[in-house]
Amino acid sequence: MIKKLQQWLKQIPATIQAYDPLNEEDENYHNNGSNGNNSNNGNNKTSSHKSIAVKDNDLEFLFHQLLQGVANGWQENRIEQFFEKLSPKITVETWLAWLQRYRNQLMASPAPHYHFAARMIILGEVTASLPFLRPIGDLAYEIGTELLNRRQNNPMVESLRSRLNPDNETDRENELNESASSLGDVLSLLQNNPEFAENTAKELGINTVDPGVIIEKIVQETELESCEIKDSPSSETINDLFNMGLEKAQTGDLEEAIALWDQVLSVNPQFTQAWHNRGSALAYLNRFDEAIDNFDQAIAIDVNDYHSWNNRGNALYSLGKWQEAIISWDRVLGIQPNFLSAWYHKGLASEKLNLITDAIACYEKCISIDRHHSLSQKALLRIKD
Structure with missing residues (x-):
């Protein structure tokens, strides 16, 4: 997860679809860091009829999504849906075993993790009436309370x-x-x-x-x-806050990263990279509409910011707005004609719109840029079949 965040925050094009570590179709994309997401060569092929071995960092990512939902007001039904979607690939027993390992990791960390603690407590409260999920909620509540108790004179x-x-x-x-x-x-x-x-x-x-x-x-x-910035902060202070946001994001603490970039933008609303990174973090949290607003802010400052145009297209694609996504990628290609990611993703969106001739042209362009671009080669085979 840290590598993915580092890539996004360094302006390497983001994924089109929401990251799902159990999505076999997208596994190769997330593992090899390429700019396509329709590979069927993932390394974690699994059966849908039994529990599977899931990496701890994937469980952590999913759990953070759950806690973000809880912070946004998810109630019993929505939480049940979250776990049902992952079942039977991830069982209650898998969650409980991982939470015990995660507990050790949190307690060994010097960071306070107060946001996580509060949200774990909320999760415990909401799941108290859900017999099947209550063991997860009870353990999360216990960990949250332990985190809140461990620092004196707070x-x-x-x-x-x-x-x-x-x-x-x-x-x-x-x-x-x-x-x-x-x-x-x-x-x-x-x-x-x-x-x-x-x-x-x-x-x-x-x-x-x-x-x-x-x-x-x-x-x-x-x-x-x-975090309040004093009157007339120096550019050095603003850069320090910006870099602190990067550090938070690279450890997976996206909410804290966003808060720090908010501080930067409250002083310097023309800080293009802060808008871009804020949008990328929001997209990573599946808050695509907000992400698009942030990319729009970056583009308003620098109309040639093709990375923001590209990620804007990615977010629009995730919302099913394929024609609008293509418009954003066309803007990318007007600035960077050989931008491989935009060509490939435009091909995917064209397929969604049943514009097969356009899709073929996009994939062929990708291969002309990189003759080893396997995702485009597979896409062409898929269309012809």
Whole structure:
């Protein structure tokens, strides 16, 4: 996963379709880093009738997708659909075994992982009424609580104290001051003190007393405050923030990367690469409409930014907007006539529109650029058959 993110963030053309490590048709594409996605030579051919060995980094990617969905408000039905789509290739037992390994990885990491912790807690709360999935939710909840408890004298707790401490302290604020030194302590207060939960939610401007959601909001607001850029920041500061975003993305922490690039763009909205990278991260999270908006921002600054045009086409293709995708790739080819990825992907979109003659011309162009381009060779064989 890290290599894929590094490729995207260095402006190597992104994939057309949403990344799915269980999609056999696309496996070769993701493994060899080429610009096509219709190979049938994947290395992980599997049976659809039994559990398979799935790589830990693929499970991590899928789990992060799940947690992102939970953060966006997924409820029981949507979570059940997520797991049903992966079953029987990935069983509950597979998830539980991986979560134990992932727990060790998280606890060994110096990073706080507060966002993951909060979302794991929300997952545990939502799955409490789902008997089949409850073991996964219970273990995720346990890991999330463990992560929140492991740091004392947490600056986020201090920030919450300052927000909830008016001149006239109540028992609620006194309890926070006396007993809370970690986000785990705050979680316990939210669970056991309805008044504390209600007032905290009101202070944060949210309409739920769900402890996991409140913790997520505390983390989000405190991190934004800590990342706040001072007046008249230097270009060096902006570049540091941009590079911090790259580092976050390369470790798979896309939400944090986006937050850092937001800080960059709040100071310098003309930072083309920040718009491009933000769009790529959103596309990687399958938030294609938002990604397109970001690529549009980059193109508005630099109309010849062919990488943003290309990734815009990729996102449109993922939404099934094939004709619009072709228009974007035509813009790429107007700037870079031999851009292989655009030719190949234009061929795929032309096939979707049943423009077979156009598709053949695109694949033949790919082969004229790279006579070893096997994906185009296979596409031509497929069409002729």
